Amino acid sequence: MSGEAFAQLVDAHYAALYRFALSLSRNAPDAGDLVQQTYFIWATKGHALRDAGKAKAWLFTTLYREFLRGRRRDARSSSLEDPSVSETELAAEDVDRAVRMDAGTAMAALQTVDEAFRAPLTLFYLQDMSYHEIATALEVPIGTVMSRLSRGKAQLRTALAQQEKSGLKVVPFPRAAEGGAS
Amino acid sequence: MTQSEARFILSAFRPNGADAVDPSFAEALAQASSDPELRAWFEHSRAHDARIASRLAEIAPPPGLREAILAGARVSRPPPPSSRISRFWPVWLTVAAAAGLAIAVWLRGPLLARGPSPMVFAAFADYDMTHGHHGGSGAATGEWAARLASSQTPLSEAAGADFDRLQQSGCRTLHFAGRDLLEVCFVREGVQYHLYVMRGVQPARGSAGAEGARPPGFFAEPGGAVAVWSVGSVRYAVASRAGLASVRSLF
Numbered sequence: 459m460s461g462e463a464f465a466q467l468v469d470a471h472y473a474a475l476y477r478f479a480l481s482l483s484r485n486a487p488d489a490g491d492l493v494q495q496t497y498f499i500w501a502t503k504g505h506a507l508r509d510a511g512k513a514k515a516w517l518f519t520t521l522y523r524e525f526l527r528g529r530r531r532d533a534r535s536s537s538l539e540d541p542s543v544s545e546t547e548l549a550a551e552d553v554d555r556a557v558r559m560d561a562g563t564a565m566a567a568l569q570t571v572d573e574a575f576r577a578p579l580t581l582f583y584l585q586d587m588s589y590h591e592i593a594t595a596l597e598v599p600i601g602t603v604m605s606r607l608s609r610g611k612a613q614l615r616t617a618l619a620q621q622e623k624s625g626l627k628v629v630p631f632p633r634a635a636e637g638g639a640s
Numbered sequence: 641m642t643q644s645e646a647r648f649i650l651s652a653f654r655p656n657g658a659d660a661v662d663p664s665f666a667e668a669l670a671q672a673s674s675d676p677e678l679r680a681w682f683e684h685s686r687a688h689d690a691r692i693a694s695r696l697a698e699i700a701p702p703p704g705l706r707e708a709i710l711a712g713a714r715v716s717r718p719p720p721p722s723s724r725i726s727r728f729w730p731v732w733l734t735v736a737a738a739a740g741l742a743i744a745v746w747l748r749g750p751l752l753a754r755g756p757s758p759m760v761f762a763a764f765a766d767y768d769m770t771h772g773h774h775g776g777s778g779a780a781t782g783e784w785a786a787r788l789a790s791s792q793t794p795l796s797e798a799a800g801a802d803f804d805r806l807q808q809s810g811c812r813t814l815h816f817a818g819r820d821l822l823e824v825c826f827v828r829e830g831v832q833y834h835l836y837v838m839r840g841v842q843p844a845r846g847s848a849g850a851e852g853a854r855p856p857g858f859f860a861e862p863g864g865a866v867a868v869w870s871v872g873s874v875r876y877a878v879a880s881r882a883g884l885a886s887v888r889s890l891f
Contacts, residue, residue, distance in 0.1 A: 473701050494705070
């Protein structure tokens with residue numbers, strides 16, 4: 459792959475990959491590392507991918523694998539598939555709350571969602587991938603993606619409600635317009 | 641299809657409408673159009689999702705990340721055939737150019753404080769081990785190499801060095817990712833290793849242990865194997881052509 463084609467691949471996906479990594483790793487330095495590593499792996503191995511149309515899925519899959527490989531499993535991981543997670547009903551105040559929140563609040567709430575739900579939920583909100591593509595990227599069945607989206611959204615609503623209730627102050631993330639990237 | 645099933649399926653419908661042509665949603669969408677309660681829920685759900693999606697889209701990558709990615713990729717590219725290089729272009733200059741190019745773009749932005757990711761640092765160490773001109777001078781460098789060679793302690797405990805003293809006394813000094821780094825060669829049990837020391841980096845919060853220590857991560861590289869670890873603000877890489885088993889034995 460030429461340097462120009464590689465730069466185009468970076469420009470097309472690095473912002474979305476960063477948001478995905480930030481949601482997974484919960485801190486900006488590790489998110490930056492994950493994105494760097496993903497493209498680095500592409501530079502060394504990705505050129506073997508024959509179907510250029512699959513580059514996006516390959517990048518997200520690789521980033522997710524790198525995240526799973528690098529993180530230490532902690533006690534929290536044991537509750538990831540906890541079937542007792544309750545699904546709360548979407549209420550009108552949830553939408554009002556979403557209107558009031560800023561980018562930092564949204565990401566902070568997303569980062570509290572259990573990891574198994576957080577990965578598909580973040581990809582869903584990035585809107586670049588259909589649920590079929592999310593299933594491919596995360597290497598899980600389609601039904602599992604739907605289930606995790608549904609339960610992840612319930613957890614996210616709960617987290618946003620709790621944040622508002624506690625008046626939690628969130629350090630704002632740099633916005634696209636300020637950072638010069640999108 | 642029950643209303644509950646329709647909700648379950650519609651939860652995966654992207655708020656930007658990109659899934660409108662996906663036949664998997666057709667039945668649930670049709671039901672939403674005829675069921676007022678389901679339709680109201682779906683409208684609320686899409687409004688909620690759209691708001692969150694737009695907020696996430698406002699989060700920008702840190703300045704310098706794009707340049708860091710491009711720099712890391714440059715380091716990873718295989719060099720041109722050596723015969724062609726040696727006729728027109730000294731090998732050391734190729735290394736310097738590769739590193740310099742990476743630095744030039746890396747110098748900008750907050751990633752400078754962060755330093756190269758372990759994987760990128762490992763690639764640099766492998767590249768330099770394979771293509772660099774090795775050899776330093778000075779008594780301090782000799783003492784350091786001897787200590788590394790004879791030490792029975794794990795390398796992560798023995799690698800500490802007086803950076804300024806070594807640099808001033810003639811230890812081989814390179815420049816990468818906006819920083820000076822030292823390189824010393826040593827031999828343990830008949831195997832040659834190259835140790836690289838970079839200071840002034842911030843260890844990752846997620847993986848930092850006591851005193852900001854980051855345990856060694858191991859990388860299989862084209863030229864051999866590399867381990868990268870950090871202690872406080874100092875990042876180390878040790879590379880060897882002898883492979884992963886030899887590198888692992890140092891720790």
